[in-house]
Amino acid sequence: MTYAIEAINVCKYFGNLKANDDITIHVEKGTVHAICGENGAGKSTLMNVLYGLYLPTAGHIRINEEDVSLKNPKDAIERGIGMVHQHFMLIQNLTIAENIVLGQETGTKLFLDRKKAIKEVEELCEKYNLHVDPKARVDEITVGMQQRVEILKALYRGVDLLILDEPTAVLAPQEIEELFENIRLLVSKGKTVIIITHKLNEVLEISNRISVLRLGKLIGTVNTNEVDESKLTQMMVGRDVVLGGRERKETIKKDEVLKIENLSLTKGHHKALDEINIDVKSGEIVGIAGIDGNGQSELIEIVSGLLKHYTGEVEVNGENIKRKNVRKVRADGLGYIPEDRHRDGLVLDYSVAENMILGQHYHEPFAKNYFLKFNAINDFAEQNIKDFDIRTMSKDSLASTLSGGNQQKIILARETCNKPKFILASQPTRGLDVGAIEFVHNTLVEARNNEQGILLVSFELDEILALCDRLYVFHMGKVVGELKKEEFDVEEIGKMMLGLREAKANG
């Protein structure tokens, strides 16, 4: 058995923080090796070390059984390592072909041969059965396609070893299946793949071996056929985790907290939303399933009161919101958990306490006569830090210093603690580890049990299936299906999400 890449006693310290602490992993050639662990366990760090982005503090790397020193990604690329990063590394306003050849451009130093680039990309697409339009600009294509572009980018550089850092987070089930097909194809051609994912079923499906990290240390490496989900969870978090919320109570479902009729929105030349009809009642969680970019973001912007130039009727808590600004909509009983916490949820340079009142900062008890009331703010923040178990040095720490899961909890606390009648939750668990996801799920289900209404948008089908009482499937800005809990069926929903099938409108 030969090894494609090995990390030998790798340590990576950030100051005193041991992100990787004496990690030794051997990855066999021609296999799929999965890396698992909680948020902040050190997975990405280890991969960045293997890719030459970080220099290890101690330890070294062997490639093809040969000691190497990778000073930068260039060295890694030259040795046949490719990496698809957790966040896509694509330049939005360049074409696919340009993105792929970037750094190893076709043509001469003085002339970038775009025609040749396009041709080479087309050949590559053919060879690996990954289809993209090389002339399209990245900001015009779907995430699934962006994922493909990322893989093509690696293949273009002639990789022998492909590192995939959470590649499935944004894909639809069918796309995930397609990705796995491709991984198998690569492996069959003699390539090696390292994959990171939080989804244990995927790990079990695709990998040959699994390494689990916790708090920067290697817990162990196992053969996939020797473990199951609960064993893996135990290895990762040291306890059992129950997703999908704890017990669900019977609720009354009497008030209509959201009612959308014939909602349409034109964006440029295409319809981002097309005659949408949706309703959410108190005491239920309604899901929106669909692949990213099928109108969900627009729907959220409209319901949260940000976007106004739509046609149709949108009522939140029984009142039309067309003429209300965001502040009014929120004040009248809307909690909003935005999809991108860094972009829309937090002011990273504000403290935890300051973030905790964002949007409620202007009224009592947090403010009076235009002045902030710091006692009330601080009490509120401390209470929430306790109630929501937010791990922070203090309420005065900057939000930017918290881990992603804890940042998410600030938002969760802020948006749910005063029990709004309607909660709009978009991707509330994106990028979180199982422990944190469990917490978010519990919070949402508790709100439901408490007769609050929730609209949940998520690209994680599992999440929707576990949490929702009802769901709508979005495709190309249209509602292509509405299903009750008892009608949920992964296969069917997946097909609807890809536009392959339209469920009969729920009567």
Added chain:
Amino acid sequence: SSEAPKTDGGQTGGDKKIVVGFVTDTGGLGDQGYNDAVYSGITKASEELGFEVKMVESKEIGDYANNLRAVFNDGADVAICAGASFADAVVQVANEYPDKTILAFDAEVDGVANVVSSMFKEEEAAFVLGAFAGLVTKTGTVGYIAGVESPLQERAKNGFEAGFMTTNPTGKVIGIYAGTYNDVGKGKEIANTLYTQGADYVASFAGACNLGVFQAATDAGEGKYALGAALGQFDKNPEKIIASQVKTVDLSVYNALSEFISGKSSAGITTRGINEGGVDIMYNPNTELVNTVASDEILAQVDAIRTQVINGEIKVPLTKEDLAAFNK
């Protein structure tokens, strides 16, 4: 009038040396105008009369008063400043320091016991220069570059145009304000434009922008000339500057200083025109060059006009309205 201190300028050991303070206006030294001329007058006087000079360059008009105070506090007996905008500061500081003297140039200050104010009739020199330009132009078009719109600039510009019209009623003067006193590049571009539009003489009255004009005259080639200002500026381009409207600030400063040192200066305003030697037309010292464009008859004609201005037969217009009336 002020009490004159000892005049031996500190040559003899025990006596306190006289200290002269100089506060520039915001143009600062190197403005090719007042400040440089004043400074050359001060330097000349200090060499001959032997006194110490303390200088402050002002950054803004609001600093004038403080800078005057600063030179007095630092031991100056007399302060010199040049520029119309000094007037208020001079009055203010003169009252605060009754035993010191301020020699102000171009700043009109009357009725303050320790201020000697010298004013100039720029328009007279400009008029004569205009008349000269009207006679020598071959194209019938001459250019005029002014600095920033102000009464003094208007006066000179109107004087020039009026003079030009008296000798060349069919020609035309193209006048442009550069909008600045210290952008040589802009001065040059404007002059280029004027030459392109047919001007063969460009008169410049725009501070440091003038340097650009002189450079443009060289670039414009044969038959194109410039007219200077300040102390003549002939050294800036000996081949191209034929004549200048000079303002002998240096001489006035020198005289005022020697009067002060000999205890003869008297407070109040003296206005100097051509007659009083404050302003004049001046030709390039290279007479041959002057003669290539201006015959002796022309020079005689100009001289006649100059005499008429001196004895009041010609009343030089000051404002636009005066100018319009004059041209009728």
Added chain:
Amino acid sequence: MISIEAIILMTISTAVPLVFASLGGVLSERSGVTNIGIEGMILFGAFCGMAVSYFTKNPVLGVIAAAVGGGLLALIHAFISISCGGPQAVSATGITLFSVGITSFGLRLIFNRAGNSDPVAYLPTTEIFRDIPVIGKYMANFSPLLYLAIIVGVGIWYLFRHTPLGLRIHTVGENPKVAETLGINVWRIRYWCVIVSGMLAGLGGAYLSLGQMNLFQENMSAGRGYLALAAVILGRWKPLGVIAACLFFSVFDAIQLQLQATNMTGLSPTILSAIPYVVCLLVLAFSFGKSKAPAANGKPYLKKQG
């Protein structure tokens, strides 16, 4: 009568320093480093050019020195904003203040007086073009730096349009992390872009002191750096757009001077002089589509090596 000929000629020659400086701005900002220190770099370039030409009597060396001087100041800016990750606006303001002080100081040191330098050897005009029919007589009157500016403009356009390096600069300015994962050295590219930007600003300065004039004058950049910055934004960070923006400013300045000269409008020169700026504001107010700065512009990129 308004002279179109005069307007065109003046537009071209006043645009030259702006074009140099704003092309520099494009380069620097496209790589992700804002450069509001251009004003100082122009001034410093003008000074270095004059000084070297004064001592060597060789204006070509002067032009080279101007570029080097601008580049050196830019190197300081690069060090602070790239290596230190310092605030770019602060660094640039410091550069400009420093440049104003040091050039005035240097002038006094060399010539023992304020205001302006002695005349120095300067660049001859391009007489070789004189024999070209019709336009030759105009072309011959321009400084060789004008033609250099055109070459640089086309070069930078080509750089961004057709070369791998251009693609990489674009990437570094849009998302330096992407560039790094592809083995592109972000810092090196940014350093060079900023340095070359300073060199171009320095050439703009050389045009002022050795092309247009034959001397240095205190503050002779006279706000051109800020105007160049405006041109970068107005031209939407694209080389040709930016050149057009520079011509735009120059042409309206030329027009307002012509309006003064002909006295057609009867408006005060003071009001007329505001025309280029008012027109610029109007263009911005009514232009369609948003201008988009490079996404990572102004954001320091600290290397992740812990």
Added chain:
Amino acid sequence: MDKIKKTCSELKMPLIAIAFAFVFGSLLILSTGKNPIEAYSALFRGAFGSPAAISQTLNKAIPLIFTGLSVSIAYQCKSLNIGGEGQLVFGAFGASLVGVYLKGLPMLVHLPLAILAGFIFGGLWAVIPGLLKIKKDVNTVISTIMMNYVAFSVVSFLINTYFKADKSDFVAMNWVETTARIPFIQNGGLRICIGIIFAIIAAIILRILLQKTVLGYEIKAVGGNQNASNSNGISSKKNILISLIISGGLAGLAGAMDILGNSGKLYDGYNPGYGFDGIPIALLAKGNPVGVILTALLFSVLRTGAVTMQTSVGVSRTIVDAMQGVIILFIAAEYIFTIYKKARLNRTKMIEEKKLEGAQ
């Protein structure tokens, strides 16, 4: 106690930067054959040496504090207001209008009105860039630069035409009525403009505004993250506009103070440069209003002292200009240390977190 410690450590780097600048300045002074020690002692004598010197230093700081505050507030909302100079000129014009043409009012009414006019005119001049920003997303840097030039022209035109003084050989407006002049504290050589008190009050108000009020919270939130602000019902447009108007108003106040306090009348061609000075002052102070007072004082010490340095030692003020640049460059480079420190701080925090998690 902690606060004092914190302030000390915050002051350390600026002091080092200033020290470097003085070393650099001495090299320049040496190159002219003068003695740096003599020059610097003249500089300090000129800035502090006598009651008159101290008064001047303080008086000079007044407009600098206001423009520094002006740039700070806009910067809190992430707009770089380079248009302070234009707003200052316009504010000076407004203050002069009220100061000159309103007659017969008691000082208690007239002076506040004139100052208010300065604020309003300055603020108005910032409205255009503000609207361009929020309606058309026009970069504030470019629009404020343009507005400067326009302000100079417009005010110059107005002074040259409709509001020209009755009799004067140089163009200016009439004297501001004495009832609208800002009084001075006079005592022996001391001659301190009350404006310094207004400036300090303005800094304190601004600090309270930023730290304690809803408006300040919103402005900083928008500055920190526009998207998050909008999503949470804080209108980024409104706050950008408000912060720019306050910024313009403060610059206008700088002009008002200068005219009503210092010069007494508005001259044609008035653009003292304080608006531009506000940029390094604010950035050096990192937007902190109290820091602005200190940096403004630093600038004013250097400038006031430069005059004496010139008169008594013959060292040109250009050295002081260069030194100001050097101080700023060092402060900017200082970020390499603060960032390093911050990173370390974050890491220790993370470690604490890990310990917490580990304890679970």
